[in-house]
Amino acid sequence: MNRKTISLNRSILFAVLVGLSLAPPGCTPSLIGENAAVYSMGKLHARVDRDMDSVYEATVAALEQLEITVSKHEKDIFAARILGKTADEQPITIRINPESETSTTISIYTGVLGNEMRARTIYEKIREILGPAGDG
Numbered sequence: 001m002n003r004k005t006i007s008l009n010r011s012i013l014f015a016v017l018v019g020l021s022l023a024p025p026g027c028t029p030s031l032i033g034e035n036a037a038v039y040s041m042g043k044l045h046a047r048v049d050r051d052m053d054s055v056y057e058a059t060v061a062a063l064e065q066l067e068i069t070v071s072k073h074e075k076d077i078f079a080a081r082i083l084g085k086t087a088d089e090q091p092i093t094i095r096i097n098p099e100s101e102t103s104t105t106i107s108i109y110t111g112v113l114g115n116e117m118r119a120r121t122i123y124e125k126i127r128e129i130l131g132p133a134g135d136g
Helices: 003-022 053-065 114-132
Strands: 036-040 043-048 069-075 081-087 091-100 101-110
Touching: 003 053, 036 114, 043 114, 053 069, 053 081, 053 091, 053 101, 053 114, 101 114
Parallel strands: none
Antiparallel strands: 036 043, 043 101, 069 081, 081 091, 091 101
C-alpha cells in the first residue's frame, strides 16, 4: 500500500469512529427491572408491574397532587402521552407504553434539558398512588 491509501483508510476510520461516538444511543435503556427507574439522557425511564390504564390514571392524579398543570393528555390502547407545565413554566412530558397486560413502561422528561430530581419526584408520587403491587 502506498501512503495515499493508508492516509485515506485512516481518514475513513476516523470519520466512522467520530460518527459512532456522536450517534445517539437507543431511546430507552434496556434491562430496566420491574418497579425500577433509571435516569438517562435527560429522561427517567421506569417499568411498573401494572396495566397501562392504572399507570395512566395514577400519573394524572400524581400531576394533580403535585400541582402541575396538565395542558394535554392523550391515550389509546397502544400508548399515552401527558404534557404539562410546572409553576415556573418548565415543561413536563410523560409517555406511557404497555409492555403486556400487567407491565407498563413510563418515560418522564422534565425541563428543557431534563431535571432528574423533578422526574424522580413525579415517579415516586405515581408509585405512591399505585400503592404496593397487587393492591391496585
